[in-house]
Amino acid sequence: MSQYSVPRLGFIGAGRLARCLALSFSRAGYPVTAIASRSAASAGRLASQIEHCAAFDNPQQVVDAADIVFLAVPDDSIGSSAHTLRFGPDAAAHPHGKALVHCSGASPVELLAPARDQGVSIGGFHPLYLFSGDLADLERICGCSVTIEADGTLKDTLTALAIALRCHPLSIPAGGRMLYHAAAHYAASFALCSLAECVALWRTLGFAEDDALRALLPMLSGTIETARDKGLPNALAGPVSRGDTGVVEKQLALLEGLGGDHAALYGLLTRRAVGLAQRRATPPAAIEAIAEAVEESLTRSLNQAAAGASAK
Numbered sequence: 001m002s003q004y005s006v007p008r009l010g011f012i013g014a015g016r017l018a019r020c021l022a023l024s025f026s027r028a029g030y031p032v033t034a035i036a037s038r039s040a041a042s043a044g045r046l047a048s049q050i051e052h053c054a055a056f057d058n059p060q061q062v063v064d065a066a067d068i069v070f071l072a073v074p075d076d077s078i079g080s081s082a083h084t085l086r087f088g089p090d091a092a093a094h095p096h097g098k099a100l101v102h103c104s105g106a107s108p109v110e111l112l113a114p115a116r117d118q119g120v121s122i123g124g125f126h127p128l129y130l131f132s133g134d135l136a137d138l139e140r141i142c143g144c145s146v147t148i149e150a151d152g153t154l155k156d157t158l159t160a161l162a163i164a165l166r167c168h169p170l171s172i173p174a175g176g177r178m179l180y181h182a183a184a185h186y187a188a189s190f191a192l193c194s195l196a197e198c199v200a201l202w203r204t205l206g207f208a209e210d211d212a213l214r215a216l217l218p219m220l221s222g223t224i225e226t227a228r229d230k231g232l233p234n235a236l237a238g239p240v241s242r243g244d245t246g247v248v249e250k251q252l253a254l255l256e257g258l259g260g261d262h263a264a265l266y267g268l269l270t271r272r273a274v275g276l277a278q279r280r281a282t283p284p285a286a287i288e289a290i291a292e293a294v295e296e297s298l299t300r301s302l303n304q305a306a307a308g309a310s311a312k
């Protein structure tokens with residue numbers, strides 16, 4: 001019988017995510033008992049910051065010293081790592097139940113099937129947060145969501161762990177991770193790509209990147225705040241939200257004139273803006289005319305973008 005009233009946690013991998021989770025779980029009162037990584041140095045560095053936590057050379061030793069093992073390695077190594085772990089014949093009868101969990105948003109939990117075949121619960125625990133590896137992560141993760149894929153007792157345990165991090169648990173059905181992760185890019189990397197597109201266009205007007213970002217970031221923050229307060233349709237601003245067909249038409253034509261894929265990107269995002277405006281209780285009167293102008297421009301600009309790509 002384990003001496004602990006809560007499950008002992010172990011980590012294989014001691015990178016950006018493991019650092020934040022292991023330290024945060026420990027601070028929240030969970031025993032983080034074992035860490036191994038590719039290099040002994042990084043496992044030792046993390047374990048030394050956690051009371052009663054041992055660094056091991058071999059991931060198998062983490063399995064032996066913990067109830068829930070977080071496989072916090074790069075996605076391409078999850079399957080191969082899971083294949084090497086042995087859980088022993090009494091894994092299913094363990095007081096807290098043994099479990100192997102990965103933290104990827106994109107990779108299927110099925111990669112952990114070799115553990116399930118040994119009677120071990122398997123699951124996914126994906127914090128929707130970009131870990132920097134800095135200590136600031138421990139505070140910034142509060143209020144984020146953790147997307148959990150698991151069944152039965154493990155689901156309850158992972159939910160309790162998310163709440164211990166002061167995160168919101170989200171449940172995802174099996175098989176949904178790739179789409180979920182692809183879509184989440186829009187709130188992270190693709191938000192950066194939208195900023196980069198603006199910076200590139202402003203550069204043609206002579207704006208330096210630093211000046212552009214100083215101008216754009218407060219506007220982005222304000223948009224996020226408004227979305228939080230009022231929801232997406234009512235936070236929409238700009239010519240689509242006002243029903244300014246003339247401005248939308250002129251901007252589409254201007255960007256088509258620049259060549260490349262500028263107008264295609266603008267057109268596709270404007271199509272989404274039209275969709276948001278249509279969700280308002282009272283959409284702008286001109287919304288159908290704007291939608292028509294966008295589709296006509298997209299027909300031209302997507303062909304132009306495709307021709308540009310095939311010419312490369």
Ligand SMILES: NC(=O)c1ccc[n+]([C@@H]2O[C@H](COP(=O)([O-])OP(=O)(O)OC[C@H]3O[C@@H](n4cnc5c(N)ncnc54)[C@H](OP(=O)(O)O)[C@@H]3O)[C@@H](O)[C@H]2O)c1
Pocket residue numbers: 012013014015016017018036037038039040042043059071072073074075077081103104105126127128129130131132
């Ligand atoms: N970073 C994020 O923002 C974030 C957010 C959500 C989810 N995730 C997920 O979290 C997981 C880990 O990502 P990360 O960003 O923490 O990666 P990372 O910073 O690159 O760290 C990876 C860790 O895994 C270790 N490692 C690599 N191959 C290994 C192997 N074969 N066996 C044992 N350890 C191995 C590395 O060892 P050494 O230190 O010894 O080199 C390193 O400590 C991934 O599945 C990722 O999708 C990451």
